Amino acid sequence: MAKLSAKSASEQSFIPLMQELAGAYQAFSLYDAEGLRKSGSDLTPSQARVIFTLGDSEGMTCKDIGDITLITKGTLTGVVDRLEEKGLVERWSVEGDGRKTIVALTRRGKRAYQQEFPRHIGFLKEKFDRLSASDRNQAVALLEKIKDLF
């Protein structure tokens, strides 16, 4: 592959795509965090993602939670630690496979989920509903293609 100069590098046609991807994610991300902050739920975005993922399941391994929330394992340990301190989740090890740890919502965690999940989805819905179904579907398809590039 030919080596690029600084000038020709800055002219690459995929650069706007990179910028818009970051910009769109950033805008969403800030709005998402704002909603959690104003809800008074005292949940950070990562903590909320874990609570919402656990939902009304019977509990999941850290690996599974990480796969869904996209939180890497090293980070997840700390997030779950803080949720445990708040009494929203509990951990126990699974018999049969000593490597695995199950994380599950406590009673209070379930209450938080039932209250905060619909509220937050409603908060996001206000914005996302402004996008047509067609745009939404196209965006999902394209974002999937982009994800699969890497």
Place this chain on the structure above:
Amino acid sequence: MAKLSAKSASEQSFIPLMQELAGAYQAFSLYDAEGLRKSGSDLTPSQARVIFTLGDSEGMTCKDIGDITLITKGTLTGVVDRLEEKGLVERWSVEGDGRKTIVALTRRGKRAYQQEFPRHIGFLKEKFDRLSASDRNQAVALLEKIKDLF
């Protein structure tokens, strides 16, 4: 607006879009960081973003750098601090407006830019080139719409 139940909340049609947006950004982001790490440039993603933004400009204010890189001012102070310690940028205050600080590449910073920017763009290009121009354009348009929702 009617209040959502946990069940109806989880059925909202925009949820896959949210997931794909996060997934695509995450995938890109990890690949981006991997490239910088393997290049041996000793630049973190944020540091690289600042260096690449400064490019061969004569220097920019923190505000302008933040607007382009999407790094918030509180974070930017630390990022620039570290770049300054590495001798890649320098800061000075502008006369005429005592609030502003100009950040500019040093000689070494320019060398790093000329070397790392084309290399990194080339690294990313390998992947992005697999996307058709049509998909790229559509994605840019849709991501802009999504950004503007918030």
Place this chain on the structure above:
DNA sequence: ATAATTAAGTACTGATTCGGACATATTAAT
């Protein structure tokens, strides 16, 4: 001119981020 508002940066806090090293446990290969 004086006061109120806005703007730009820095300092600080708590949380998150990722990778890498590590410990342990399980599974696969021989």
Place this chain on the structure above:
DNA sequence: ATTAATATGTCCGAATCAGTACTTAATTAT
């Protein structure tokens, strides 16, 4: 059966992250 390779989580370090409070400076309103 033993060894090698994988899998799962935790711990650690350096950096980022966003928000808030604060300082200083510039701009606007009165």
